[in-house]
Amino acid sequence: MVFLTTKMMQRTALFVTSGGLVTSLVTTFLPLWKTMNSDLNELENWYSGLWHACLYTEEVGVQCKAYDSILGLPLDLQISRVLMLVSIIFGGSALLAAFPGLDGVIMFSGQPRVKRGLLILAGVLAWVSGLTTLTPVSILAYTTVVEFWDEGFPDVMPRWEYGEAMFSGWFGGLALVIGGSLFFVAVCMGDYEQQPLSPEVKKRNRQYMKTEIL
Numbered sequence: 001m002v003f004l005t006t007k008m009m010q011r012t013a014l015f016v017t018s019g020g021l022v023t024s025l026v027t028t029f030l031p032l033w034k035t036m037n038s039d040l041n042e043l044e045n046w047y048s049g050l051w052h053a054c055l056y057t058e059e060v061g062v063q064c065k066a067y068d069s070i071l072g073l074p075l076d077l078q079i080s081r082v083l084m085l086v087s088i089i090f091g092g093s094a095l096l097a098a099f100p101g102l103d104g105v106i107m108f109s110g111q112p113r114v115k116r117g118l119l120i121l122a123g124v125l126a127w128v129s130g131l132t133t134l135t136p137v138s139i140l141a142y143t144t145v146v147e148f149w150d151e152g153f154p155d156v157m158p159r160w161e162y163g164e165a166m167f168s169g170w171f172g173g174l175a176l177v178i179g180g181s182l183f184f185v186a187v188c189m190g191d192y193e194q195q196p197l198s199p200e201v202k203k204r205n206r207q208y209m210k211t212e213i214l
Contacts, residue, residue, distance in 0.1 A: 006189045007103045010119065013182030014098050017126045020175030021091035023168055024133045028084040031064060032163040034144055047163065050081050076143050080136030091129035091176060098122035098183065103190075112194075116187055123183030130176030137169035 031049035047054040054064040067073055100107035101118030108114045141162065148159045 009186040010102050017179030020172045023172030027165050027169040030165040032165040034160040035163045036158050036160045076139050083132045083136040087129045087132040090125045094122045094125035119183050119187050123180040126176050126180030130173045133173035
């Protein structure tokens with residue numbers, strides 16, 4: 001019995017892409033891209049995201065404030081905002097294109113070429129979504145490392161470090177890329193199944209079925 005069918009591969013691709021999109025969406029609005037705590041005051045922890053910064057203290061808890069000016073933000077932060085929003089748009093478009101292209105869905109039934117084209121489009125959109133997620137996360141990770149090891153800052157000055165959102169962003173971007181790749185695999189599997197079988201292959205399949213029944 002064959003467990004890995006074209007239909008199963010299509011649904012696996014849809015599931016992985018959906019997980020990557022949700023992870024990227026959550027990552028976009030999490031204020032945990034960078035964290036900072038000071039040795040001078042261990043009771044305070046600072047968190048920074050794309051949209052606002054937060055301060056955690058044991059007395060008050062978490063207090064967040066949106067950035068006052070968009071143009072006053074660093075260039076890497078502005079670029080990351082745009083790319084993450086583009087990633088969400090492309091990821092959602094990938095799911096919208098993939099659903100009617102799945103086998104078993106009534107839409108475009110009897111039109112295999114249209115379904116095939118929709119799955120290819122979904123794979124391309126998922127790839128773009130994954131790359132536009134990985135790019136801003138990697139950019140901010142690079143700038144964080146450069147600033148952390150900058151010798152111009154005094155040793156006593158606290159420095160930003162990686163936050164949990166960066167790791168979730170990498171995970172979401174990779175999931176989107178993998179999901180897009182699985183859509184392409186599903187298309188290739190569908191093309192292979194539609195090819196006419198040679199007499200030798202048919203004979204082997206009959207022998208296999210007899211062996212399985214016995």
